[in-house]
Amino acid sequence: MEKKAIRVAYGESLVKLGAENDKIVVLDADLAQATMTNGFKAAYPSRFYDCGIAEANMVDMAAGMSTMGLIPFCSTFAVFAGRCYDQIRNGVCYPKFNVKFGFSHAGITLGEDGGSHQAVEDIALMRVLPNMTVFVPSDANECEQCVRAAAEINGPVFIRTARLPSPIYDPRPFEVGKGTVIRDGSDLVIFTCGIMLEHTLDAVEALKAKGLNPALVSFHTLKPFDEDLARFYAAKCGKVFTVEEHSIIGGLGDAVASALCGTGSFTFRKIGLNDEFGQSGKPADLLREYHLTGEQIADTILHT
């Protein structure tokens, strides 16, 4: 299967969008070669602003630029969402300014740079902010849809992207705030987002081999969250698992838990980083270390 890193898709999507909409400007904090905004920089140099290694100033500069009718996309590593959090909160979300955040290298699969650079808390930080829309695309096609949707939304949008190549799936219908049924099933349901789609698909195969019929639902939008779809599949299957490359606190698992709270009685388990930081290593080894390979996910589900 053809693969492409979602961050690469983010950069390519900006270039495409830039050709269609001259209000799009891109800001980066000296990471254009990593966040992949260098394509936009090459295509539209007069619409690219390097802010130097000063993420906080980048965010509020974008806030100011948005008041002139521009649509700024800020790009840096997801781990720096914490570094410029006050600016995202007070400079952008509080006044509901029209600023987009394409933050890359999220999660442990950033790999060798280690735990200091592996964001496991960014979804939680962004979900809790009023006026913020949160996207976690699972492949290159979905990423382009998220970038296009972000430009259409009048207000702040966060897009979480990953470093490593991920499989490109057949294009799926996209609607902001709606989950995607990847596979219908009846024995249990797995809810996932982002690059964990690849690994939950592997888990589904392992579970099928054990005679189970699992449902799999992927969410590109974590806020607003498709609570109806989560409730429907939880009610249908009874056993609910959430899988994310993020802390089990404050991310997809908690979005699902909030949706299900008070709606019935379920077996429920959140699979992700268990209130812990990552560490250096090869991404594949890190997924195994934190029990996030398809085989391990299936094993956890079978033993719950």
Next chain:
Amino acid sequence: MDIKQLQDVCRQVRRDIIIMTNKAGAGHPGGSLSIVETLVALYFDVMKGIDPKDDKNPDRDRFVLSKGHAAPALYGTLCERGYFGREEFDGFRQLHGILQGHPDTKKCPGVDASTGSLGQGISIAVGMALGAKHTGKNLHVYTIIGDGESDEGMVWEASMAAAHYKLDNLTVILDNNGMQIDGTNDQVMSLGDVRAKFAAFGYDIIEVKDGNDLTQVLDALHAPACPGKPRMILLHTLKGKGVSYMEGQVGWHGKAPNNEQAAQALKELEG
């Protein structure tokens, strides 16, 4: 307006500050009183495209109160300029009021950016100036920062960017009243040679010896821009200016006058 009329407006804005903070029993009178001349000069004389009836005119000059706790001074100025009626003062810092504890662009007409978290306003102003250049708008962006606020690293990040992007359509006004919450600047966190520091960051600097002298303030604000450089007006002001018992007193940073104190202040501020 002539200078006498502008001075009358300043006196009225000072009264507004006392009335608002007294009614609310809270607020920041000290650092509000120190910037009255600057705000009145900006909104009544210097800024272009200012029209209370059309406060979204895309080509208007912009103002960002980076030291957002001085909101009473901004609210008083906007009120005197006609953006809203004096009855709104009753809602200052109150539930459903448009005059929030710190300026809120979504709630208050005439407020161009929500501020209060220090260091952010100057950065937003830099973005506005850059965005104006990008979109070909011939407008000027003004922002007032505090000397205490300049403890924030972000003030220096924003200054670096203003010089890098050659924002000669930006004026940063530094309210150098020498005091912050816990004491004088030198007691809390010394800025050292503040002029030399900001000059090294690339500003064209005009120093105003008495930042509460309207004529000096107007002269500085009307000085032609220096091509390719952001402007800083280094304004030496007196915290609490105009109210005898507040002048130069650290304790009046974030404390409201009681009824007796307010009455005395209003008496001092009679025309």
